[in-house]
Amino acid sequence: xxxxxxxxxxxxxxxxxxxxxxxxxxxxxxxxxxxxxxxxxxxxxxxxxxxxxxxxxxxxxxxxxxxxxxxxxxxxxxxxxxxxxxxxxxxxxxxxxxxxxxxxxxxxxxxxxxxxxxxxxxxxxxxxxxxxxxxxxxxxxxxxxxxxxxxxxxxxxxxxxxxxxxxxxxxxxxxxxxxxxxxxxxxxxxxxxxxxxxxxxxxxxxxxxxxxxxxxxxxxxxxxxxxxxxxxxxxxxxxxxxxxxxxxxxxxxxxxxxxxxxxxxxxxxxxxxxxxxxxxxxxxxxxxxxxxxxxxxxxxxxxxxxxxxxxxxxxxxxxxxxxxxxxxxxxxxxxxxxxxxxxxxxxxxxxxxxxxxxxxxxxxxxxxxxxxxxxxxxxxxxxxxxxxxxxxxxxxxxxxxx
Amino acid sequence: xxxxxxxxxxxxxxxxxxxxxxxxxxxxxxxxxxxxxxxxxxxxxxxxxxxxxxxxxxxxxxxxxxxxxxxxxxxxxxxxxxxxxxxxxxxxxxxxxxxxxxxxxxxxxxxxxxxxxxxxxxxxxxxxxxxxxxxxxxxxxxxxxxxxxxxxxxxxxxxxxxxxxxxxxxxxxxxxxxxxxxxxxxxxxxxxxxxxxxxxxxxxxxxxxxxxxxxxxxxxxxxxxxxxxxxxxxxxxxxxxxxxxxxxxxxxxxxxxxxxxxxxxxxxxxxxxxxxxxxxxxxxxxxxxxxxxxxxxxxxxxxxxxxxxxxxxxxxxxxxxxxxxxxxxxxxxxxxxxxxxxxxxxxxxxxxxxxxxxxxxxxxxxxxxxxxxxxxxxxxxxxxxxxxxxxxxxxxxxxxxxxxx
Numbered sequence: 001x002x003x004x005x006x007x008x009x010x011x012x013x014x015x016x017x018x019x020x021x022x023x024x025x026x027x028x029x030x031x032x033x034x035x036x037x038x039x040x041x042x043x044x045x046x047x048x049x050x051x052x053x054x055x056x057x058x059x060x061x062x063x064x065x066x067x068x069x070x071x072x073x074x075x076x077x078x079x080x081x082x083x084x085x086x087x088x089x090x091x092x093x094x095x096x097x098x099x100x101x102x103x104x105x106x107x108x109x110x111x112x113x114x115x116x117x118x119x120x121x122x123x124x125x126x127x128x129x130x131x132x133x134x135x136x137x138x139x140x141x142x143x144x145x146x147x148x149x150x151x152x153x154x155x156x157x158x159x160x161x162x163x164x165x166x167x168x169x170x171x172x173x174x175x176x177x178x179x180x181x182x183x184x185x186x187x188x189x190x191x192x193x194x195x196x197x198x199x200x201x202x203x204x205x206x207x208x209x210x211x212x213x214x215x216x217x218x219x220x221x222x223x224x225x226x227x228x229x230x231x232x233x234x235x236x237x238x239x240x241x242x243x244x245x246x247x248x249x250x251x252x253x254x255x256x257x258x259x260x261x262x263x264x265x266x267x268x269x270x271x272x273x274x275x276x277x278x279x280x281x282x283x284x285x286x287x288x289x290x291x292x293x294x295x296x297x298x299x300x301x302x303x304x305x306x307x308x309x310x311x312x313x314x315x316x317x318x319x320x321x322x323x324x325x326x327x328x329x330x331x332x333x334x335x336x337x338x339x340x341x342x343x344x345x346x347x348x349x350x351x352x353x354x355x356x357x358x359x360x361x362x363x364x365x366x367x368x369x370x371x372x373x374x375x376x377x378x379x380x381x382x383x384x385x386x387x388x389x390x391x392x393x394x395x396x397x398x399x400x401x402x
Numbered sequence: 403x404x405x406x407x408x409x410x411x412x413x414x415x416x417x418x419x420x421x422x423x424x425x426x427x428x429x430x431x432x433x434x435x436x437x438x439x440x441x442x443x444x445x446x447x448x449x450x451x452x453x454x455x456x457x458x459x460x461x462x463x464x465x466x467x468x469x470x471x472x473x474x475x476x477x478x479x480x481x482x483x484x485x486x487x488x489x490x491x492x493x494x495x496x497x498x499x500x501x502x503x504x505x506x507x508x509x510x511x512x513x514x515x516x517x518x519x520x521x522x523x524x525x526x527x528x529x530x531x532x533x534x535x536x537x538x539x540x541x542x543x544x545x546x547x548x549x550x551x552x553x554x555x556x557x558x559x560x561x562x563x564x565x566x567x568x569x570x571x572x573x574x575x576x577x578x579x580x581x582x583x584x585x586x587x588x589x590x591x592x593x594x595x596x597x598x599x600x601x602x603x604x605x606x607x608x609x610x611x612x613x614x615x616x617x618x619x620x621x622x623x624x625x626x627x628x629x630x631x632x633x634x635x636x637x638x639x640x641x642x643x644x645x646x647x648x649x650x651x652x653x654x655x656x657x658x659x660x661x662x663x664x665x666x667x668x669x670x671x672x673x674x675x676x677x678x679x680x681x682x683x684x685x686x687x688x689x690x691x692x693x694x695x696x697x698x699x700x701x702x703x704x705x706x707x708x709x710x711x712x713x714x715x716x717x718x719x720x721x722x723x724x725x726x727x728x729x730x731x732x733x734x735x736x737x738x739x740x741x742x743x744x745x746x747x748x749x750x751x752x753x754x755x756x757x758x759x760x761x762x763x764x765x766x767x768x769x770x771x772x773x774x775x776x777x778x779x780x781x782x783x784x785x786x787x788x789x790x791x792x793x794x795x796x797x798x799x800x801x802x803x804x805x806x807x
Contacts, residue, residue, distance in 0.1 A: 130741035202762030321624030
């Protein structure tokens with residue numbers, strides 16, 4: 001057993017925003033050596049959304065366990081150095097706007113001539129090979145363009161607004177990891193590399209495949225159902241005691257309904273024929289939800305969750321960060337870990353969320369400062385002399401964290 | 403089953419005992435070429451009853467949920483609750499690489515089919531358990547659902563309008579994030595097995611994965627604002643409408659993601675440089691968030707002059723990301739979706755011909771085709787039980803009668 005599952009694998013990450021940065025982070029946490037290629041003039045935009053490019057929470061989460069290599073790719077010497085790195089690289093990930101890698105002479109056709117068995121993952125918003133290939137795209141736009149956003153609303157809302165979340169970015173990043181690992185295993189068996197063209201908007205569509213089929217099979221444009229379910233009632237997000245406090249509840253089977261009714265104190269309204277079975281509960285769902293909310297409003301969300309779970313009914317509070325940090329199950333799983341970053345200090349980050357019986361993972365390392373590992377990579381990986389490194393720095397080809 | 407072309411995972415066989423918590427995982431492995439055998443109880447998987455149905459007729463072969471999530475897999479029936487069924491299951495385990503199951507903790511060991519036992523039969527077996535809350539810990543026996551996991555993920559409370567109830571995501575993205583993490587764990591284990599020969603047991607929960615799949619930044623950003631001797635940051639609210647505004651236009655809605663001043667300037671240009679939008683304060687992202695309602699009222703005069711596609715294309719020219727809010731029909735009919743051939747025509751013995759979503763990627767030299775529609779109940783029983791395990795067709799009839807398959 002190697003020390004870490006991906007020990008000995010080198011990844012070059014040409015990433016910005018969420019998808020390829022998060023992809024590289026996961027490979028790094030699995031033990032690959034991940035080098036983030038960074039530019040000073042055209043930084044990963046996540047470094048630019050605050051005052052200090054080295055002190056941004058989102059960036060520092062998505063770029064843990066990597067090294068930062070500062071290079072000016074607009075110079076011939078810079079391109080040359082990156083080509084030397086590619087020679088000793090196993091996986092490339094990039095999510096620049098379509099055509100940017102080609103303009104840098106780093107598209108698959110050219111990279112393959114340098115390293116024939118390279119695994120090259122491109123992840124554009126809309127994917128290659130169509131009229132929108134070079135359109136800029138952020139996560140919230142992909143939810144919009146895929147049809148997902150159109151279904152993400154209460155039936156009474158005037159229009160959908162989604163969330164504070166760049167969904168489906170962090171699903172697309174995991175899909176990209178799945179693809180890179182499948183390609184790596186294939187290469188282990190056959191020696192062959194691969195180019196993979198993943199479309200983030202299509203990843204969003206795979207999350208609503210049933211709705212796509214409703215259109216193609218039933219010729220019907222699916223409508224949003226809000227928090228309700230066609231096969232469970234009560235089913236929804238109910239207001240609880242406190243300011244903007246909520247708890248989700250799902251009652252599927254007759255047995256769960258019995259348990260639910262007992263848990264909330266066996267009220268008279270619940271015993272009538274209107275709510276006797278699922279069909280009737282769905283038929284009278286507005287009235288049902290009003291009754292349920294009258295009960296939830298008397299309790300804090302964690303209380304609602306604990307009472308119902310103790311009775312064997314699915315319930316979960318709408319957690320914010322503070323509750324998440326305090327979540328007993330997440331604590332038990334060590335789901336949040338503290339990592340010390342040279343600028344940001346000790347902060348919380350999500351741990352890799354799985355346990356593999358016989359596998360040891362290396363400890364998570366903080367996100368790199370901009371250009372932090374330029375010299376190290378030149379010396380250790382490219383075997384360059386200190387003089388050569390100094391000259392390239394003076395010429396503006398390489399830069400370091402200073 | 404004849405394979406026309408090789409996929410990355412064609413050499414592997416996966417036994418699939420997964421419900422909606424894990425079916426996206428096994429569909430992914432199937433899309434990449436693995437031979438995924440969906441093992442159903444003799445009466446059929448419960449998701450065969452999940453609406454909507456083709457033609458709105460409840461029917462075990464017509465659930466669109468089942469048709470979507472089981473495509474590219476083969477299907478057999480087997481009753482794990484009888485000794486003969488478990489004996490056959492162990493024969494199947496001998497010939498497989500991966501097992502994915504989603505039963506509550508303790509169920510598989512109650513049947514004597516836990517990893518320790520199955521490892522005796524196949525030491526290279528990689529077994530992944532995908533559960534609501536994990537195999538251990540204070541919540542391990544808690545009940546879950548998609549909306550419950552979404553609520554616990556921190557994301558629900560940020561979804562929807564600030565003054566309304568938080569809104570659930572369509573589909574099963576919390577479960578699907580557990581599926582993605584399970585697939586990553588499985589592939590890492592297969593990769594390592596290539597050099598060690600060793601199997602692994604993988605424990606994944608929707609509770610832990612959903613946060614990471616949906617919005618891993620939230621707790622981290624909160625912790626960046628938690629400082630000694632400072633008041634804690636205010637509780638998170640629902641800011642989607644302010645951060646990523648949605649505006650009506652001539653024929654629908656668009657969403658704008660203008661984060662930098664340069665992108666805002668480009669947006670003003672797209673809209674014909676109206677004077678009211680040139681006030682310098684509007685260039686500031688946080689000013690726009692704080693005054694989102696006023697901005698919305700101003701924007702209506704301008705966005706409604708254009709169509710969705712006009713704004714989409716002009717945004718690209720000027721350098722501001724704008725996108726149409728498509729419904730499913732709009733996505734299906736988009737020239738880009740068509741050009742990439744994301745939808746693939748399939749023919750199902752009961753439902754007939756229809757276009758189905760394919761995998762969201764293309765590989766340069768390996769196949770990721772749609773090979774088959776979701777299996778009908780017990781469709782591949784003969785292929786597996788007769789051709790591989792040596793049972794006769796008479797044996798199959800007897801096994802069916804005895805409730806084993």
